[in-house]
Amino acid sequence: MTKLDAKIPEGPLHNKWSFYKSNCNLVSPANKKKFDIIVVGTGLAGASAAASLGELGYNVKAFCYQDSPRRAHSIAAQGGINAAKNYQNDGDSVYRLFYDTIKGGDYRAREGNVYRLAEVSNSIIDQCVAQGIPFARDYGGLLDNRSFGGAQVSRTFYARGQTGQQLLLGAYSSLSRQVAKGTVKLYPRQEMLNLVVADGKARGIITRNLITGEIEKHSAHAVILATGGYGNVFFLSTNAMGSNTSAIWQAYKKGAFFGNPCFTQIHPTCIPVHGEQQSKLTLMSESLRNDGRIWVPKNKEDADKLKNKTITANSIKEEDRDYYLERRYPAFGNLVPRDVASRAAKERCDAGFGVNNTGLAVYLDFENSLKKLGKHVIEERYGNLFQMYEKIVDVNPYENPMMIYPAVHYTMGGLWVDYNLMTTIPGCFSMGECNFSDHGANRLGASALMQGLADGYFVLPYTLGEYLSKELKTPKLSTDNNSFVESEKEVKTRIEKLMSIKGKHTVDHFHKLLGKIMWENCGMGRNEAGLVKGIELIKELKKEFWKDVKITGETTEFNTELEKADRLANYFELGELMMTDALNRKESCGGHFREEYQTQEGEALRDDENFTHVAAWEFSGEDKTAILNKENLEFKDIDLKQRNYK
Amino acid sequence: MNLTLKIWRQKNAKTKGKFVTYKIKNVSEDSSFLEMLDQLNEQLISENQDSVAFDKCPVAFDHDCREGICGMCGLYINGRPHGPDLGITTCQLHMRKFKDGDTIVIEPWRAKPFPLIKDLVVDRSSFDKIIQAGGFVSINTGSAQDANAILISKKNADLSMDAAACIGCGACVATCKNASAMLFVAAKVSQFALLPQGKVEAVERVKNMISTMDELGFGNCTNTYACEVECPKLISVTNIARLNREFIHAKVIAEKERQISGGF
Numbered sequence: 001m002t003k004l005d006a007k008i009p010e011g012p013l014h015n016k017w018s019f020y021k022s023n024c025n026l027v028s029p030a031n032k033k034k035f036d037i038i039v040v041g042t043g044l045a046g047a048s049a050a051a052s053l054g055e056l057g058y059n060v061k062a063f064c065y066q067d068s069p070r071r072a073h074s075i076a077a078q079g080g081i082n083a084a085k086n087y088q089n090d091g092d093s094v095y096r097l098f099y100d101t102i103k104g105g106d107y108r109a110r111e112g113n114v115y116r117l118a119e120v121s122n123s124i125i126d127q128c129v130a131q132g133i134p135f136a137r138d139y140g141g142l143l144d145n146r147s148f149g150g151a152q153v154s155r156t157f158y159a160r161g162q163t164g165q166q167l168l169l170g171a172y173s174s175l176s177r178q179v180a181k182g183t184v185k186l187y188p189r190q191e192m193l194n195l196v197v198a199d200g201k202a203r204g205i206i207t208r209n210l211i212t213g214e215i216e217k218h219s220a221h222a223v224i225l226a227t228g229g230y231g232n233v234f235f236l237s238t239n240a241m242g243s244n245t246s247a248i249w250q251a252y253k254k255g256a257f258f259g260n261p262c263f264t265q266i267h268p269t270c271i272p273v274h275g276e277q278q279s280k281l282t283l284m285s286e287s288l289r290n291d292g293r294i295w296v297p298k299n300k301e302d303a304d305k306l307k308n309k310t311i312t313a314n315s316i317k318e319e320d321r322d323y324y325l326e327r328r329y330p331a332f333g334n335l336v337p338r339d340v341a342s343r344a345a346k347e348r349c350d351a352g353f354g355v356n357n358t359g360l361a362v363y364l365d366f367e368n369s370l371k372k373l374g375k376h377v378i379e380e381r382y383g384n385l386f387q388m389y390e391k392i393v394d395v396n397p398y399e400n401p402m403m404i405y406p407a408v409h410y411t412m413g414g415l416w417v418d419y420n421l422m423t424t425i426p427g428c429f430s431m432g433e434c435n436f437s438d439h440g441a442n443r444l445g446a447s448a449l450m451q452g453l454a455d456g457y458f459v460l461p462y463t464l465g466e467y468l469s470k471e472l473k474t475p476k477l478s479t480d481n482n483s484f485v486e487s488e489k490e491v492k493t494r495i496e497k498l499m500s501i502k503g504k505h506t507v508d509h510f511h512k513l514l515g516k517i518m519w520e521n522c523g524m525g526r527n528e529a530g531l532v533k534g535i536e537l538i539k540e541l542k543k544e545f546w547k548d549v550k551i552t553g554e555t556t557e558f559n560t561e562l563e564k565a566d567r568l569a570n571y572f573e574l575g576e577l578m579m580t581d582a583l584n585r586k587e588s589c590g591g592h593f594r595e596e597y598q599t600q601e602g603e604a605l606r607d608d609e610n611f612t613h614v615a616a617w618e619f620s621g622e623d624k625t626a627i628l629n630k631e632n633l634e635f636k637d638i639d640l641k642q643r644n645y646k
Numbered sequence: 647m648n649l650t651l652k653i654w655r656q657k658n659a660k661t662k663g664k665f666v667t668y669k670i671k672n673v674s675e676d677s678s679f680l681e682m683l684d685q686l687n688e689q690l691i692s693e694n695q696d697s698v699a700f701d702k703c704p705v706a707f708d709h710d711c712r713e714g715i716c717g718m719c720g721l722y723i724n725g726r727p728h729g730p731d732l733g734i735t736t737c738q739l740h741m742r743k744f745k746d747g748d749t750i751v752i753e754p755w756r757a758k759p760f761p762l763i764k765d766l767v768v769d770r771s772s773f774d775k776i777i778q779a780g781g782f783v784s785i786n787t788g789s790a791q792d793a794n795a796i797l798i799s800k801k802n803a804d805l806s807m808d809a810a811a812c813i814g815c816g817a818c819v820a821t822c823k824n825a826s827a828m829l830f831v832a833a834k835v836s837q838f839a840l841l842p843q844g845k846v847e848a849v850e851r852v853k854n855m856i857s858t859m860d861e862l863g864f865g866n867c868t869n870t871y872a873c874e875v876e877c878p879k880l881i882s883v884t885n886i887a888r889l890n891r892e893f894i895h896a897k898v899i900a901e902k903e904r905q906i907s908g909g910f
Contacts, residue, residue, distance in 0.1 A: 051787070055786045055787060070717070070814055071711075071718045075711065085793070087794060126790035126791065126793045127788070129793040130796075130843060131843070132844050135803070137799075137800045137803040138800065141800065143793055159810075160807060169810065176777045176781060186774070238713075274676040275674055277673075279712060387733065506688050506692070558658075558706055
């Protein structure tokens, strides 16, 4: 087992980051110009990093698979971004944000990283306001806040239901400014298909030009991966259609360890599945739980009548409604963390109290708030979400309660990184959702935006300098170098192999089957038998895929089927690793719920003695079982407790 | 429902395109428009007998978030950007807006500054270039003051947010008979014009963005307001009025400065 060094600075928790910043090595302005940096992904983490590094004077190349950096899926984040400003005078502090995040993550995140995250959160808000992001304000002209799950303070800043959009466009604006200045060059419609490692260091990437199909080689002194989550392994998720794991998966196969792959967040409030043709799921922001109450009928007969559509939700009397979150968790009520809310919904639906024709939905009801606050207030707070719901479901949520059900939303797992955000491959960094570091086994609402921007604006610009300060004598690497040629060959071989199969079934056919296996065996509830079976099923399906997939068109053209097939090939391998990790973690924590390990009340039961660690998986060869490495998590400032939201 | 689709097919920018007719059966009313195209593509792949002919291969179209916010999707459906519904993107259009037996005509955005890439996919990087010309506040990371040190009236913050909601899809350009990008530029200029943070660079911003827009080949605004009707985020043309005001103001300032600096 490799010994993993997280490189957390010495000293008390609240001094670690300032100590690091005061003592880390720097790169002089003249030398920064000599360094080429590749940033893959232009979401909050990637765009903010590329812009900040450009400002510092590095030569930055920014890649994204979309047609513009502004499309990255951070744009779809609705609810808000957390910061410990304590503008509301309700008792918030950096320590409390840190504490809530560690607790929300069920004590499976690293103290040092999370404290730093909470510490820089305030600077993010300052930065974003200065960029001209139109956050919501109160009548005095000051910034407004709302509440989110897992916290008892109001610390979430928001821009209607489009906070992610506004923050991303802010980062995109800063990035665009650097593009105009010539410090950043954009490479849109390019997908990273391999990482180039030379002399043990990350030195470049291989990409496919998605318009021409050409395979390109790009060299640099460091490669920063900010490619988001891998929730699409489940086929149906709230991720964008193009969101994929390819970049981090190829980095994994080149030696970057993969941390806690099984930690998946199932978001409690999504629009339920409509049928077989469904291509993705739509989230309804967690912020709705501020004013909406979640319920199902108390009586099964009512649930059955609702399924048959013989009665409507509005006809069920108040006393016949079971506000099960308020009942089970009186202290946090509808604002319990996401994993808890999702499991509670599943529990009610499994017990036969679910609604909708499928029985797989619960109500999110605004009746009380509409009466108390008036329609105009609800409209102002959630207008765009209500409109979105009505367009998709064709039901007016001002008159009828929304129907929601949990869906795959976020992946806490990702590439293992140290305090510098560097993977186990020197020079290869990982930021935002595609690393594992800050959210433990469950992410709190409004913390993903915080992490993406913290990493990109305020962490990486320092830690990258620390790495590059030792690379001053490393010359640029020609793309004719053998390591580039080899990596390019790997990609070309894989593509040719895929194209030559000429089987019978489409890529989506296989992807849907994989998604079903993942959802059934590695979803909201997991158990040993299911996981063992799941791994076998994936192996079989993977074989089938490599024998029988049908990809039309040519390699040297715009070919979305080929893009999807290559992504799916990686998902098979990742899915297997997720299940292996889930099988190995014999405890329940956060979003990882092993049915064998639960309290009498059905809450997650951790095993701190044996599992207070990060599972960092190491690639050991094609079709071989990955090697498990452990980073023990030390909690010096927080006592490990059973999470209690009652 | 069963439908007839007339879809614009074009292998790449260099070759000629044409309408190709396809029949599709058993489309669910609850499917989104893009899910219907997914279904068509699955059908085309299944029927494909090892042909690389572009009209036998799946239809290429841009899409990503499929929840109406990334701005990547954009189809011209029955003569209207994003189809027959109001205030939505193509991915939010649902098949219940159509009837069994309908014929649906699907085209790409057609505008000179949006050159075609393949089938229904166009290149909108000209929008990026407009933003690069001035759609930002020049502030480097780390140099900001406390967020609440800047007071902004709720009214202006709300109006700014109305404008900032633009998703850069290009429907405004596609629907405009002049292929004008005025609503797109107006949205970004207005967002900053309404906020104190945007004041410092207001003059340069509006001049640079407008001149870049002109250079890229976007047409002039002749006040037909089609852009407002088709905008999936319902961005109002009053933003264009504000853009014009900002532009005239910038011109007056520039003229004054020229006079002061000894011009003639």
